[in-house]
Amino acid sequence: MTDEALRTSTRASGRAKGELAGARDVRFRSVGALAAGLFVGGAAIVSKALLNGLVAGDTGYILLMAAAVLAAWFGGAIGGITATVATVALNAAILVSPFDPANPDTRTEQVRLILFLLAGTGTALLVASRRASRDRLAEALDEVATLADEIEARDARIEVMLAASGTGFWEWDIQSGGLTWSDVIFEQHGLTPSAEPPSFDTYVETIHPDDREGFRQVIAAALDGGDAFSQEFRLIWPDGSIHWTHGAGRIFRDDDGRPTRVLGTGQDITQRRRVEAERDRLLAEERQAGEFREAFIDVISHELRTPITTILGLTLILARPGRTEDAASRTALLEDVRAESERLHRLVEDLLVLSRVERGRLSVDPEPIEPRRLIDRIVAQESVELPTLRITAQIEPDLPVVAGEETYVEQIVRNLLGNAAKYTPAGTAVTVDARRDGTGVAIRVSDDGPGIPDVSLARIFELFYRDPESARMVSGSGIGLFVCASLVEAMGGKIWARRRPEGGSEFGFTMRAIEVDEGDIGIPLSPLIRTAPES
Numbered sequence: 017m018t019d020e021a022l023r024t025s026t027r028a029s030g031r032a033k034g035e036l037a038g039a040r041d042v043r044f045r046s047v048g049a050l051a052a053g054l055f056v057g058g059a060a061i062v063s064k065a066l067l068n069g070l071v072a073g074d075t076g077y078i079l080l081m082a083a084a085v086l087a088a089w090f091g092g093a094i095g096g097i098t099a100t101v102a103t104v105a106l107n108a109a110i111l112v113s114p115f116d117p118a119n120p121d122t123r124t125e126q127v128r129l130i131l132f133l134l135a136g137t138g139t140a141l142l143v144a145s146r147r148a149s150r151d152r153l154a155e156a157l158d159e160v161a162t163l164a165d166e167i168e169a170r171d172a173r174i175e176v177m178l179a180a181s182g183t184g185f186w187e188w189d190i191q192s193g194g195l196t197w198s199d200v201i202f203e204q205h206g207l208t209p210s211a212e213p214p215s216f217d218t219y220v221e222t223i224h225p226d227d228r229e230g231f232r233q234v235i236a237a238a239l240d241g242g243d244a245f246s247q248e249f250r251l252i253w254p255d256g257s258i259h260w261t262h263g264a265g266r267i268f269r270d271d272d273g274r275p276t277r278v279l280g281t282g283q284d285i286t287q288r289r290r291v292e293a294e295r296d297r298l299l300a301e302e303r304q305a306g307e308f309r310e311a312f313i314d315v316i317s318h319e320l321r322t323p324i325t326t327i328l329g330l331t332l333i334l335a336r337p338g339r340t341e342d343a344a345s346r347t348a349l350l351e352d353v354r355a356e357s358e359r360l361h362r363l364v365e366d367l368l369v370l371s372r373v374e375r376g377r378l379s380v381d382p383e384p385i386e387p388r389r390l391i392d393r394i395v396a397q398e399s400v401e402l403p404t405l406r407i408t409a410q411i412e413p414d415l416p417v418v419a420g421e422e423t424y425v426e427q428i429v430r431n432l433l434g435n436a437a438k439y440t441p442a443g444t445a446v447t448v449d450a451r452r453d454g455t456g457v458a459i460r461v462s463d464d465g466p467g468i469p470d471v472s473l474a475r476i477f478e479l480f481y482r483d484p485e486s487a488r489m490v491s492g493s494g495i496g497l498f499v500c501a502s503l504v505e506a507m508g509g510k511i512w513a514r515r516r517p518e519g520g521s522e523f524g525f526t527m528r529a530i531e532v533d534e535g536d537i538g539i540p541l542s543p544l545i546r547t548a549p550e551s
Contacts (some may be wrong), residue, residue: 049091053098056087060099061106068111077132080107084136088143096140104133188216188265188278190239195219204261204284206253224250224258238267239275248285260289307479308374314493323360327353358401362434365427369499370479380506382419384530387411387450387457394426395448398433404442405463407433412451416529420507425527428503431496432461432523438490440465440520453526456509460524467515476513477501500525 044052060083067075080103088096108129184200193216199209205222214222223231227249238245246264253259265280330353334346372378388411395409429448436446440463449460468476472483480494497513504511504525511525 044091044095046094049087049095050098052091053087053095053100054102056083056095057099057102058106059083060103061110064107065111074111077128080104080132081136081139084140085143088140089147092147093141093144096144097137100133100136100140103136104129183281183283186265186280186282188280190275190277193217201282204259204282205251206255206257206259222251224252226250238265238278243267259284259286261285304479305374308370320360320363323356323363326356327360330356355401362427362430363493366431366493366495366499369427369502370495373502378502378506380421380424380503380508382507382528382530383421384417385420385422385425385527387415387418387459387527390422390425391429391448391450391459394429394433398430402433402437404444405433405437405440406443406445408445408447410447410449410451415450415452415457417531418457418527419530420509420527424503424507428500428525429459429461431500435496435523436461436463436465436521438492439486456526456529458524458526460522462516462520462522464516464518464520467519468513468521470515473513473515477511497523 057080060080064075064079067079080100083103084096084100087099091098108126182200182204184198184202184204186198186201187196188194189196195213195216197213202209202213213219220228220231231247231249234245234247244264244266246262248260248262251259251261262283262285263280265278267275268277268279269275330349334349334353369378391409391411395407399405399407433446433448436444440446444463444465446461446463449462450457452458469483469485472481475481476483477497477500479498481498482492482494500523501511508528509526511523513521513523516522
């Protein structure tokens, strides 16, 4: 079912109609054939008599034989035999002398009449038989023409239906590897319909590399024993664009079961795939939004309750007369309030980032940041806030200025340090390391604790994910590392987590280096970091 097959059926229909038109002429049935035979026989005798008079002699039986043939052609066997018998009888009665046994000429003429009767009858039967065969052929041609018309009408309907659905036909000759394509298949591959189709091997190379092997496997399975196949895969057009197509085919085999050719259809499903991808994206966003909402509820009901309850309890104690007259006790209680307030503040900051991510509004206005000053300040503050850790800083000299938002960078480093304090034993050594990384700066927070379990490395930055073993021993919301990853991505950097070969964990992220002047940030910079050094 290719365009070539459709054109062939159209030509066959035209030839059948032409042959049928040429085969149609006059036909007589029984009574008409008898009358036609008598008329033709009489006319032949009259014509012979006139010719005999003109030539003053006997013109023989040629004209009479022609009459028998003519009558047999239009009247069949009845007409031919009638014309033969009529010409013999009329010839004997009108043109031949009465029979005289003593006259040799009359005997000869009688023999000639008998021979003509036999020859004329035989010729009439042969012509009638030939005419009957021709009539049967005309009837067959009539049936062929009708069938061709029906096929053309069906094919026209199929073409209209396929064109409406964007489906084309193709054929693959397995022995030669040649392909035959309809115009629609050419268009589905970004080619001009008048072009020559590629070979099968060349065609396979136009399939997207990620789908190519799967396509080969489906074809091989069909050729090995299947009768049909169906596959959706991507094509790479000559202009480099990627389009989806749905190919389906049926295998045809010879008497020995060997595959000889494949007929199939192709349909462009790019738009459908795009709609499905958009639908999946919207569903994923809706699921994520639902997870965000669940997170807010969970954090508010659990994570926020603890610091708020603690702060409330401590303030009630401080408000009672005589309970906190001792300055040392009062200072200790106030320090607890401050620590819990700090914890609450950081949790709220994480929730704000989470909310912006949910709404797709997390953006960064890059500003120049001096990494050394920022990291030194964070380490100094967190060493006090996280007394269970031994925090040190290792900062490469001459670090360039980086682009980012200082509040976000501080939030990332504080979250990573807080994460280390939560999941490592007391006394764990933690190093905040900052050094060049290509054209940027890499900041790493490393510890000598138990390290990240291998099963959690791939999912450590997922929202709400917590290592199953650690989750049973340490409370948490599972949003801190997700917030870090979101902030790093918003600032154009990369974040990672890995197990250190010497033991412990490493969390790191990168920041883009920039060139700045003092006037750009309004503060004097160290002469060593006025501009980003060349990498």
